[in-house]
Amino acid sequence: MSEQFGWLVELGCSPPKWWAGQNPYYFTTDANEAMRFSRREDAERAIGWLVAPGWREGCRALEHGWMDVPALRAAGGIIELGALANKEKP
16 A cells, blocks of 8 residues: 655645646546645645636645555556545546
8 A cells, every 4th residue: 555645736625626737727526536735835836827816816736635545546546535436547
């Protein structure tokens, strides 16, 4: 089992949405589709430079973690923060 950690740009709403990086306005409710940054500073810069101006005020850099379970991975899924999230294999 391996773990991954990264910084996401989260839009403060319920349910949470994360910036996916396709364009300045696109946010997703699936953390697996979100743009991941290895450093908090990079996620904070993305808010300032890449997220649309009207959306920046509601955004924050948030650390996120994923657990990769081999049996689940073979079945095409991953465990994300304790919740099962089925994903297609790349």
